[in-house]
Amino acid sequence: MIDTFKTLERADFDSRHPLTQVLDAARFNADGLMPAIAQQHDTGEVLMMAWMNREALMETLRTGRVCYWSRSRGKLWRKGESSGQQQHLRAAALDCDGDTLLLQVDQTGPACHSGRRSCFYVALEGNEARIASAPLIDPDTLYGKA
Amino acid sequence: MIDTFKTLERADFDSRHPLTQVLDAARFNADGLMPAIAQQHDTGEVLMMAWMNREALMETLRTGRVCYWSRSRGKLWRKGESSGQQQHLRAAALDCDGDTLLLQVDQTGPACHSGRRSCFYVALEGNEARIASAPLIDPDTLYGKA
Numbered sequence: 001m002i003d004t005f006k007t008l009e010r011a012d013f014d015s016r017h018p019l020t021q022v023l024d025a026a027r028f029n030a031d032g033l034m035p036a037i038a039q040q041h042d043t044g045e046v047l048m049m050a051w052m053n054r055e056a057l058m059e060t061l062r063t064g065r066v067c068y069w070s071r072s073r074g075k076l077w078r079k080g081e082s083s084g085q086q087q088h089l090r091a092a093a094l095d096c097d098g099d100t101l102l103l104q105v106d107q108t109g110p111a112c113h114s115g116r117r118s119c120f121y122v123a124l125e126g127n128e129a130r131i132a133s134a135p136l137i138d139p140d141t142l143y144g145k146a
Numbered sequence: 147m148i149d150t151f152k153t154l155e156r157a158d159f160d161s162r163h164p165l166t167q168v169l170d171a172a173r174f175n176a177d178g179l180m181p182a183i184a185q186q187h188d189t190g191e192v193l194m195m196a197w198m199n200r201e202a203l204m205e206t207l208r209t210g211r212v213c214y215w216s217r218s219r220g221k222l223w224r225k226g227e228s229s230g231q232q233q234h235l236r237a238a239a240l241d242c243d244g245d246t247l248l249l250q251v252d253q254t255g256p257a258c259h260s261g262r263r264s265c266f267y268v269a270l271e272g273n274e275a276r277i278a279s280a281p282l283i284d285p286d287t288l289y290g291k292a
């Protein structure tokens with residue numbers, strides 16, 4: 001069997017390959033999911049990590065609006081459908097062995113359900129964890145509970 | 147049971163919490179692993195995603211040299227031990243639900259085993275995948291096979 005990602009390692013810079021062939025070789029896990037990292041396209045801030053199945057990825061590529069798979073709800077999750085804080089896709093890339101996605105996005109407001117811009121706010125410093133950012137929006141407001 | 151990460155969502159900005167308590171509540175998966183995203187600290191480039199168990203994380207925090215868990219080799223993997231391309235830790239953070247790590251690193255040379263700076267070089271564009279970067283170093287040289 002040809003290992004598509006091994007072949008791509010040696011492929012010419014800027015060469016193009018059929019998307020279907022690449023996605024057929026992509027390594028979704030036993031649950032059919034792959035981690036997807038969302039990075040704000042202009043500032044470089046890493047906003048969150050969530051999961052996509054092939055359907056979520058195809059919808060995201062087709063519509064330009066980021067759609068994940070919610071493991072807790074067991075269904076497609078169009079980011080912002082309840083909070084209003086959408087992610088619009090600017091670019092997507094698979095990694096060298098085809099098991100992780102990096103999404104360049106334009107995030108409206110906070111990406112995090114806590115109301116913070118980024119989910120990565122629990123800084124590990126020495127023998128302590130420090131809360132490294134404050135909410136932009138009260139999360140009770142974000143989900144219409146206020 | 148108190149959900150530590152739910153409590154941290156509402157904790158004051160800049161407040162500090164015992165590292166052990168936070169790591170006890172962190173959500174490693176069924177294999178005891180957690181995804182760790184490595185980002186070059188000054189340029190913001192996302193370099194790679196790999197996995198850490200608690201031991202790898204503690205070693206990384208203690209030594210400042212990034213250590214992952216190699217799923218293929220089933221052992222600790224001190225990044226750069228065979229390629230020479232080390233990662234030095236600048237900062238580490240957990241996300242809001244304690245199941246993903248973001249590492250700010252200083253990466254020597256290429257992070258990717260293909261010789262590229264970043265692993266995320268298979269750009270998904272329309273109906274094609276495009277090779278979006280070229281190796282900095284011939285991978286045969288990188289692993290001493292040349």
